[in-house]
Amino acid sequence: MKQASDRQPSKLSFGDTLSLIFGIVVGVSIFSVPPSVFAGSGGTLAAIGIWLLGGLLALCGALCYGELAAMYPEFGAEYLYLSKGFGRRIGFVYAWMQMTVILTGSIGVMSFAFADYAGHAIPSIESFSGLLAAGAIAIPGAWQFLGLRTGKLAQNVLSFGKLLSLAVILVCGVMFVPSHVATSELPEATNSWMTPGLAFVFVLYAYGGWSDVAMVTPEVHDCRRTMPRALLFGLGGITVLYILLNIAYVRVLGYDGLIRSSAPAADVVSRTWGVSSGWIMSGMVMLSALGAINGMLFAGCRLLVAVGRDYPRFRSWTEWSRSQTPFLALVSLLGISLIMVLVVGTPSGRDGVDAVYRWCGLFTPDWEKYGRGFDTLVAATAPIFWGFFTLSGMAVIVLRMTRPELERPFHVPLYPVTPLIFIASSVYMLWSSLDYARQLTVLMLPFLVIGCLLAFILKYSPDGSDASPRIADLPAAESSDQNP
Template identity: 40%
Template sequence: MSRRKDYSFLQQTATTEVAAPKPSLRLPDAVALIVGIVIGAGIFETPALVANQAGSDIAVLLFWLIGGVVSLVGALCYAELATVYPDVGGAYYYLKRAFGRRVAFLFAWARMTVIQTGSIALLAFVFGDYVSQIWRLGTFSSSIYAAIAIALLTALNIIGLQQGKWTQNLLSAAKVLGLLLVVILGLTAIPNSGAAAPVESASSGTWGLAMVFVLLSYGGWNEAAYISAEIQDGRRNIVRSLMWSIGIITAIYLLINLAYLRGLGLANMAQSEAVAADLMRSLWGEPGALFISVLIAIATLGATNATIFTGARTNFALGQDFSLFGFMGRWQQRPSSPTHALLLQAAIALALVFLGTLTRKGFETMVDYTAPIFWFFFLLSGISLLVLRIREPHIVRPFRVPFYPFTPLLFCAVCAYLLYSSLVYTGVGAVAGVLVVAAGIPLLFWNNYRQGRT
């Protein structure tokens, strides 16, 4: 009897070892994933806010160029971490090596309950808002569409990696092509007379606020860390995917803002509540506004899918290390996906959609909820590079961040500033996010108590 049990245990262990993440993502898949995450709702919401802080067309374009440079600095830091420590847990693994299991646990808890799930809900709300412009489903139309998007995309990722990545590739391709069409139409339009209208010069304080909006739109490239264990030829393709992605995103952001400026003018752009829709309405009338609503729906759907895809990877890593969440640490071999982690992530995101419905300000609530926690742990990730360079000087580093230590120090300074800004400009939602993260502390002690008894 005992031999049968031993054999069964060994058989189960072997199965668990086989059912693990495999390098099946190609370079184009990784680029599509990163581009899909970053180009979400931000580029359709924030250009007007940035223009309102700028004193000239040149200043607008300069803001977006600086945003690309700052993102490149951060990407170089993450490229070193991801190539030296390729792990499905991404930043969770870096924080665990640099600061220990407790900090890593709080990060994974924050990502599971605030950062990633809040981002999923935020993007789903934007998707619901714009689809509701096409076909309304009653009073809670946006929330209904948001819930449907989360459920459908989670199901696609549970079916398997191939379905998830091809969905992402198609959505990213459609999004980029649609944006390029807007760029072409805007750049070939007759310049708007509003371009010459005077706009008050931005003060030094509003320059900082403008960069908050810009970097919000660039956010998401760091998700490349969570696919480092699943990308083919990872030590080479992680760096290439980050460089290609940020280059593509920066070029698109500069061109789309140039199109806004030419088609609407700086003054009209700064006063617009829906800059992309206003541009297309001025060129094509209401059919143009309908087109942009469809494009924004596609953009947010792609970003939602990519965020669901990468978010479940941290939950899987958390489940492997902490017995309290052990049910999430199981990777389904067929299909190749962390099914339990995806299901829990969807449940929390749907709960946040319900919260946003109660406040009647879904997008704003989710921004407040996620921003301070995101920038706090982003800052810790930058510091972890410095710590690991000191603590593990002899480890092989296929890629080294240029101009060390100035590059990571600059990245950490930017993160610290944005942490401060997110606390200053957010409200009650930020407090809720901090409280939810703090709720993970007793869970950590309870997990340690359980493991100690075992």
């Protein structure tokens, strides 16, 4: 194996990068949250406006990341940007939280979405949800072990299949001949508690995940030009797709039908073609979940490479296999994700978590209140995620002031308005997630404390680890298309 300091040859094209963005962002939310968004907005035009606004705010963030990625084309994304802008300790705590709960929690959510819909399609395997969730993580992990070429091929195939399934919904929206359905024949709405503000939160979550793509920047061909373009075109295309899908939903189902639907994509297919659509919906969601898991594993292990390069204690994460895979970094990410499935995704695991927290004298969560295990975990980690997202937006402004001499191949348009809009939207999401999670945030206290302690211990430990090269001290890398 070789170290990450040996330049990795360019492997990801513009199309590969777009596929990765599409695969990570378009998960299961677009199949589930539109009814709640329409119910909260109070009308069709208002709902479409919220989806458009969410896309524009995501684009503001993508433009900010485009400048940062072009300025620092290294592995790590936010870890690197936060280290550069606010110091190594902030960067390490971010990476620690991503590795232990945030990224692995998101992978867990997608794995159980896969398991749930597999059980709906084949009821006889429904009782094996834990094994199905583990398999949904292990299979994409196996693709990654086979190498970068196999991993990106799998991502492209999954993204193409996902795009085809969404195209079916759009075709239904065009083909459908509207007919009146009495409101009394529709099921009762279960989302009457939604508000416009909460609908906006749901929309921004549906656009989430695009920032993970910046973690693979060095492996993108001509990364200083390609990454900003991919982020811009990727988010722009997803925004258009989301708006068209919502128009198709409301055209086929009507406003009243949509807000009462629990599976709008399946209902659209069923009403247009008059077929049983349960298996169609299951296939769509399972495909989307696998694509998102594959993308998060692909990008996430590159974050561990960045940490390993900066911290000798984790130097093994910088070792690459001959097939261009950060082998031990991927093993670590897979291991933590599978442990999370066991601990958070099973009743016995959650009982164990409760016992540990009670022993420490800390708050124990009501797992059922927020859905189930991973939904509770995501709610608890959301304030931390949006807090770091806010700092990433601020890093654009901080680095403009503190490092004006650095080359910036891509500049954020309308600076400083664009970063300020991104920061404001992230602050709003931070406040909303705190208001939603409330005392759940206490669950993250032990992880934060451990991360902060490690950030200080690793830097000041007497074994000399602080003398090693650090990402925050490395010069900006050359564009990866210049690598031999």
